[in-house]
Amino acid sequence: MNADGFPVVPVGGHSGHVEADYGDIGGKPADVTDDQSLSQSMSRVAAADGTDISFDPYFATREDANRNQSTTKYNRQPLTLKWEDLKFEVPVGRSATGLPCLKGNEEKGMKTILSGCSGEIRPGGLLAIMGSSGAGKTTLLNLLAGRVTSAKGSQSTGRVLVNGEKRDFSKFRQVASYVLQDDDLFAELTVREQVEFGAMLRLPNTMPVEKKQLAVDRVITELSLSKVANTNIGNELVRGVSGGERKRVSIGTELVTNRSMLFLDEPTRGLDAFNALNVISTLRRLAYNGRTVVTTIHQPRSNIYSMFDMLLLLSQGRVMYFGPAKDAVAYFSALSFHCPAQFNPANYFIDLVSVDSRSPDAEAVTKKRVAVLADKYSNSAPMITEYGEDSEAGSQRIANEADTQLRKRKYQNSWFTEVRYLAVRACKQMVRERTANFSRLGQTIVFSIVLGLIWLNAGRNDTAADARSLVGILFFLLINQCFGGAVAV
Template sequence: MDVSVFKETLEISFTKLSYSVNGAGKERKTILHDVSGRFRSGRLAAILGPSGAGKTTLLNVLSGFKQRDVRGVIEVNGEPRVPTTFRRQSCYITQDMALLGNLTASETLLVAARLKLGPEHDNHRKRQMVAEILELLGLQKTADTRVSRMSGGERKRLSIGLELLTNPPFMFFDEPTSGLDSASSVLMVTHLKSLAVSGRAVVCTLHQPSSRIFAMLDDVLVLAQGQVLYCGPTDQLVPAFERAGFACPQYYNRADFVLEVASYERGDSLLQLIESSRSHHKEKTPRLYDDLLDCPGENVPLEASVFLHEHLNNWYSLSSYFFGKLLSDVPLQILCPTSFLLLSYFLTAQPADVCRVLMLWMVCMLLTILAQTMGLVAGAACDMQSGVFILAASSIPMFLFSGFFIRLSDIPVYLKWLSYISYFRFAFQSSIVALYGFNRPPLVCSVPFCAFKQPRKFLKELDMADEAGFWCCVAGLVTWIILLQMALYVALRWRLHKAR
């Protein structure tokens, strides 16, 4: 795989970027204040600053992951950045990039290759590219290891490999050395350096790099409370700070020195550094970047972060993911109720009637789909704790007025409407009618008198004697499924909107 294909100089520049969010009450909290700078290809650039300085926020804005509430100018190679085009030219590897733990490293790359590469690449070529990336990132020995059993450094290198499949010219990394030991951190930054040397524009955030890592950086941007103290070559950083009155002690780690200055440990005023940095960048007319990504568009919350990352890195659209998950779940949705029904139906001595089995199987399958979809909606719209609470709170009223605990005719008038929308009632009533309705012969009685020997009497006791109600209940389950699927799509779209 040729990773040195970028011959022309690439550059992303930004002028007077500001970003704010809603704070306490009606006040807005400004995270970035008139941030300006530029990053070029062939050079490894890092954004430095203490915690809360705005490093990750700036990276989110530059990569296009955050576009709402952003003011300023962002240009790519001297032209205004077009978000849809830039998404195809860039990738963003987050600090804790979500990967599916049950897949091996090679399987993860192969799935990504099939999603991201077009039909011009056949299966042989895709497998060849996977092998080349594994070799490039030193992952050959872990190619058949499950992701859940890989080390932190190996998972981070694998996340880089996923984006190398499309060979993007702009690469953004959020805290790539987070959670790694010193040796693994150096190895990680060495890989980033090799990507930059191959002609890419590589930008990362680093919290507290060692002197060895700092020496590998070509450019740095220093942030303090959302403002730029310096943006330029690494070898000019110390002189720039000295001109502002901040002298770096001899043999002192320059990264530690910069962070101490940005944390106000070496002085109370950084105004001269801020003004000096701004004077190096030509001001341009700010404009609002509030346009959303034009995509047409987490399963169960475990896949939510995977979906967000892959979609925002332009792997697939929301519609493709939604309908793909819808179809991929069908086999399991058929297998589970079928296995349950084949065991329970005949173990309870029900009649060997094909029609009854099919009707009951249909009800079980619809209820399975409904339950799974409801869980997906809660997972997509809420966090784990809130989702569990909302599901329980919304299901209890439906369960109480399903006709199982209380006869439908005994439900108070002002609560009867709950029984008309209860999906538990639809499932319970249709199952009972399928088992005991449609002229089922008398039940076998082992004692002289059985009160419910006639199935019809049993149905009347439950207020479910109307056999036409079976299909009404089935229609009710189908309606619930359609509404929940629509809610799932809306929840996923809302989650994408919120992520931006």
């Protein structure tokens, strides 16, 4: 019996606590199999009614066994994304604004955000971009997603290839989706309505409504949102779904068009460890279904780290490591930087490549270490990957599919259809915003009484004063309606 009164039955002859060594691959000890690690890390615990309530800490890693069992894996065009020698610079000092700088800030020139970044991610792979704050993670993600080419005064060099061909931005946006850090969703809409709205506007008008509804149902099921499909999304002020579910709704809104490539900026931001695990599990499942998934993430827990196929580690805009996530610990160990046992590799890597600015001496040492690691990586041979699909085999089929899928209209629906769906959404929001509606009603009643008292019996006579009063009333009502509409928006 344990401390809570549950009967404990040892599995495989083991009992007691078994320490897990995260120092090898970040998910489980490298020298044991799945079955062995299960028996060593878990004892079967039964509730009073005999229900098995035991917990497997490696359940996320064990899902690898179903990696290639998806029935929808080839329902979309596979895309391989490759980037070569990406560099991004922004102006600083006088060059940034064209105005004189404050005293002490006269330095001007270009600041390098990214320097010589290269890599590749294939269909079926999940790439995690990690690094400390200011390392250039979001900048790299935006460059890969085609959201940043060259801002005012900035300069970008290098090239991005899609299936070996130069990227066409107009076509690339039709097969790739981008999920922002913040969930810009409507709190008054339900989960299903939010996903439906994206489907109705972004799927072609030639597709029957029944097929669009099937696509919505498939996305909701794939993201494990069926239980909250009819629940309002909510926000900080309006009660709704949980943070992890809200993040999955954001992913589903982009996923409903069956895009082949998915970019996400900090999808676990603001989530607790369990909800973060659920979100990354969803992304891994989406990747294994044939998509190419690229995400930035900040210090994931160890079993989240074990889900990544590829890891790109950045520091000060330079690549510290790019290759299979499971080989990162061995790579740094070969450079005499050993990740301690029972230590989260993600935390170790962030600490290893971060610049410590608390003192001049610490800053100098850490900058030197970052420079050495960057030079070591740039001089090392490319690492062999063993994941995803071989997109080169059958490249002609992929090219034909690309021509079919990318040859689309700029707008999938007519302007009348878009206005109709926007009007329906606005009406639903207005009806469901009870607090705002009561506020508007109270404001209208108060203004009606006040204005009625001010202009009481005005305009009953045909005098010039009454005419001016009528003009004043009409002017005030017009201004009130204009400003009231602006406040409502």
